[in-house]
Amino acid sequence: MAKVEVDVPPKGGFSFDLCRRNDMLSKKGINPPSYLKTGTTIVGLIFQDGVILGADTRATEGPIVADKNCEKIHYMAPNIYCCGAGTAADTEAVTDTISSQLKLHRYHTGRESRVVTALTLLKSHLFRYQGHVSAALVLGGVDVTGPHLHTIYPHGSTDTLPFATMGSGSLAAMAVFESKYHEGLSKDEGVKLVCEAICSGIFNDLGSGSNVDICVITKGQKEYLRNHLLPNPRTYVSSKGYSFTKKTEVLLTKITPLKELVDVIEGGDAMEE
Amino acid sequence: MDLNAPHSMGTTIIGVTYDGGVVLGADSRTSTGMYVANRASDKITQLTDNVYICRSGSAADSQIVSDYVRYFLHQHTIQLGQPATVKVAANLVRLLSYNNKNMLQTGIIVGGWDKYEGGKIYGIPLGGTILEQPFAIGGSGSSYLYGFFDQAWKEGMSKDEAEQLVVKAVSLAIARDGASGGVVRTVIINSDGVTRNFYPSDKLQLWHEELEPQNSLLDILSAASPEPMNI
Numbered sequence: 309m310a311k312v313e314v315d316v317p318p319k320g321g322f323s324f325d326l327c328r329r330n331d332m333l334s335k336k337g338i339n340p341p342s343y344l345k346t347g348t349t350i351v352g353l354i355f356q357d358g359v360i361l362g363a364d365t366r367a368t369e370g371p372i373v374a375d376k377n378c379e380k381i382h383y384m385a386p387n388i389y390c391c392g393a394g395t396a397a398d399t400e401a402v403t404d405t406i407s408s409q410l411k412l413h414r415y416h417t418g419r420e421s422r423v424v425t426a427l428t429l430l431k432s433h434l435f436r437y438q439g440h441v442s443a444a445l446v447l448g449g450v451d452v453t454g455p456h457l458h459t460i461y462p463h464g465s466t467d468t469l470p471f472a473t474m475g476s477g478s479l480a481a482m483a484v485f486e487s488k489y490h491e492g493l494s495k496d497e498g499v500k501l502v503c504e505a506i507c508s509g510i511f512n513d514l515g516s517g518s519n520v521d522i523c524v525i526t527k528g529q530k531e532y533l534r535n536h537l538l539p540n541p542r543t544y545v546s547s548k549g550y551s552f553t554k555k556t557e558v559l560l561t562k563i564t565p566l567k568e569l570v571d572v573i574e575g576g577d578a579m580e581e
Numbered sequence: 582m583d584l585n586a587p588h589s590m591g592t593t594i595i596g597v598t599y600d601g602g603v604v605l606g607a608d609s610r611t612s613t614g615m616y617v618a619n620r621a622s623d624k625i626t627q628l629t630d631n632v633y634i635c636r637s638g639s640a641a642d643s644q645i646v647s648d649y650v651r652y653f654l655h656q657h658t659i660q661l662g663q664p665a666t667v668k669v670a671a672n673l674v675r676l677l678s679y680n681n682k683n684m685l686q687t688g689i690i691v692g693g694w695d696k697y698e699g700g701k702i703y704g705i706p707l708g709g710t711i712l713e714q715p716f717a718i719g720g721s722g723s724s725y726l727y728g729f730f731d732q733a734w735k736e737g738m739s740k741d742e743a744e745q746l747v748v749k750a751v752s753l754a755i756a757r758d759g760a761s762g763g764v765v766r767t768v769i770i771n772s773d774g775v776t777r778n779f780y781p782s783d784k785l786q787l788w789h790e791e792l793e794p795q796n797s798l799l800d801i802l803s804a805a806s807p808e809p810m811n812i
Contacts, residue, residue, distance in 0.1 A: 435645055459618075465640035467611065467619045479616065 327440060347515020349477030350380060350391035351505045352446040353489060354470045355498035358455045358526035359448035362502035363391045364477065364510050365535070366517040373517070379534070381523045385410050385421040387530065388449030389523045390430075393475035394442040394462060402443045406430050423449040423456035427466060435464025444474045450525050477509025477516040484508045495524065503537050510539065591760020593722030593751050594624060594635035596690040597734075598715050599743035602700040602771025603692040606747035607635050608722065608755050609763030620763045629654050630775070632670040632693035633768050637720035638707070643687040646677050667693040671703035671711055679709025688719045694770045722754030722761040729753060744769060744778070752785040 330340060350363045367375035382390045382403035388410075392399025406429045410421045426447055434441055445460040459472045471489045473481040484505040493501065499522055509516040520537035523530065595606040607624040610617055624636050626647045632654070636643035650673045654665050657673075671691040678685060691703040704717035716734055718726050729750060738746065744767055751765045765780040 431641075431644070435641055439641075461613070461618075461641065463639070463641040465611075465644055467622060469619065469621070 322437060324438070324440075347477070347513065347517075348380065348393040348475030349473070349481050349506055349509025349513060349516040350393050350446050350475050351473045351478075351481050351485070351502055351509075352391065352448045352457045352459075352471070353485065353493070353498060353502060354448075354455050354457050355493040355495060357495065358450045358524065359457055360495075360498045360502050361389055361391050361446060361448050361523045361525070362506045363521045364506055364516040365519045365521060366510075366515070367396055368515055376518050377535070379521065381521050381532070383407060384426050384447070385414070385449070387451055387525060387528075388421060388423055388426050388447070389525060389530070389532075390426070390448075391446040391474070393444045393446075398441045398443040399445065402430065402433060402441060403445070406433065420451055421449075422451040422453065423447065423458070424453075427456075427458050427460065430460050431464045431466050434460065434462060439463040446472055446474050448525060450527050455525075473505065473509075475509070475516065477506075477513035480508040480512040481505035495526075499524065499533075499536075507537070507539060591722070591758065591762075592624065592637040592720030593726070593754035593758060593761040594637050594688075594690050594719045595723075595726070595747050595750055596635060596692040596702040596704070596717045597738075597743050597747055598692075598700045598702050599738045599740055601740065602694050602769060603702055604740070604743045604747050604767055604769050605633055605635050605690065605692045606744075606751050606765060606767045607720075608751055608761040609766060610761055611640055612760055617762070622763075623766060625766055625768045625777075627651075628670055628691075629658065629665055629693075631664055631695060631770060632667055632691065633770060633775070634670075634674065634692070635690040635719065636687065637689070638687035639685070642685045643689065646674065646685065646687055646689070649677060650674050664695065666695040666697060667691060667701040667703065668695075668698065668713075671701075671705065671713075674703075674705050675709055675711040678705055678707075682707075682709050690717045690719050692768075692770065694772060696772075700771065718750075720761070722751075722758035725754050725757045726750050740769060740771070748780055749786070752780075753788060755782075755785075756788045 347366060347368045348364060352359060352361045361381055363380035365377045365380065366373055367378040380391055382392055384390050384403060384407045390403050392403060406426060409429055410426060413425065414421055430445060430447065434443065439462045442462050444462055447460060448457045457469060457472060459467045459469065459474055471485045473485060488501055502522060503520055506520045518540055519535045522533040522536040591610055591612050593608045597604045605625050609621050609624065611619040611622045625633055626636060627633050628647065628651050634647055636647060650670065653673050654670055657669060658665050670693065674689050674691055678687065678689070686707065688707055689705045691705065694700045702714055702717050704712045704714055704719065706719065716730060718730065733746060747767055748765050755761045764782055765785065767778045769776045
């Protein structure tokens with residue numbers, strides 16, 4: 309891609325000037341603060357009756373685990389869920405935004421949302437930001453046209469697949485899927501396979517860890533199995549428990565109801581235009 | 582391993598005219614850096630009933646361009662009252678590619694059949710040039726096919742000859758280009774309609790070093806372990 313260094317009047321749309329400034333600064337050695345990333349293993353597969361999504365629960369901030377039990381499977385619509393990998397703020401924001409747009413669309417049309425609608429909204433949003441919104445998503449759901457599974461990449465490209473993995477642990481999880489996936493899986497087989505794939509990511513990828521979340525979506529029904537598997541329990545917990553002897557001293561206990569400090573007008577006039 | 586690299590379709594794409602229509606062919610590998618993100622992607626995308634395109638370059642850019650052109654063509658068809666011609670489709674792609682050349686990185690081959698000109702292939706490479714050609718090749722794997730087509734292409738082929746040529750060419754490119762792989766997909770468009778075909782990798786012909794090694798003396802000699810030498 310050629311970089312055009314010409315001053316043009318702003319025509320509207322997103323201005324990438326600050327992105328250029330950031331690039332220039334990082335070349336000089338001034339690095340921006342590290343983001344909270346979900347290192348992540350996220351997967352999805354299509355089984356007999358619908359779609360199963362799976363995710364690990366570790367959120368990292370550089371080399372530190374910031375959240376040991378975060379939720380990476382985001383709600384989009386009653387029949388559509390989306391797993392997110394990449395910068396945690398970006399995945400949260402983009403899925404929340406598109407989830408509201410879908411709700412408004414449902415009110416407007418009076419119909420159940422379709423997965424391709426969510427797909428188009430997400431891909432247009434991500435393409436508009438040219439990859440700077442670092443969100444890699446696995447979108448799955450069941451609508452009137454059947455079960456669907458899509459992957460969406462930060463630059464806005466999408467793929468439609470029967471099984472998919474994303475995130476830093478995607479290679480480990482894909483190895484499991486490639487060897488064991490077949491068409492016409494039952495629900496139990498599917499859940500077991502997804503657990504195996506996520507566990508493969510949890511144990512072999514440093515950016516993924518803690519627990520396994522699963523979401524099973526079928527026609528007219530969904531099951532959100534939060535912490536379906538806990539393969540990393542805390543092993544050495546003190547059985548005696550902890551006691552902290554020196555407590556903070558209580559000097560005075562006084563309750564002041566706020567009504568005494570503020571004038572509360574009971575009733576009042578009706579609001580006028 | 583840079584899993585955040587933009588998705589690109591390493592790719593081999595081909596479009597060939599024959600007597601009565603066109604054959605479009607492509608491989609199915611989408612790569613993110615050195616990882617194959619999708620080993621079974623479909624790079625031949627439908628624009629209208631009679632016009633299809635082969636996409637190469639950045640996956641996001643080519644998908645967006647094809648979505649916009651499909652939308653414009655749909656409007657155009659409604660306004661015109663009859664199916665759009667391949668020339669119009671190709672020029673719409675060209676306008677988007679040329680006017681946004683600084684921001685897009687996509688090479689496209691437009692192929693289809695209409696009642697005025699018959700089967701036509703238009704190549705629209707990176708900068709936004711439009712070239713009407715009897716055959717067009719594109720993508721990273723096409724480098725290996727220029728000489729092949731110079732020798733193997735001829736005018737007035739039949740539908741089956743053209744399809745076999747396309748399959749052979751894509752399979753040769755897959756053998757030599759690391760960024761192309763997976764399966765070979767073809768789409769045949771003529772006055773009767775559209776036919777999609779699929780050739781899995783095991784059905785393709787093996788080339789050169791891919792063949793099984795012949796029995797060599799080395800295999801036979803090492804079977805019996807050598808006696809220690811006696812002085």
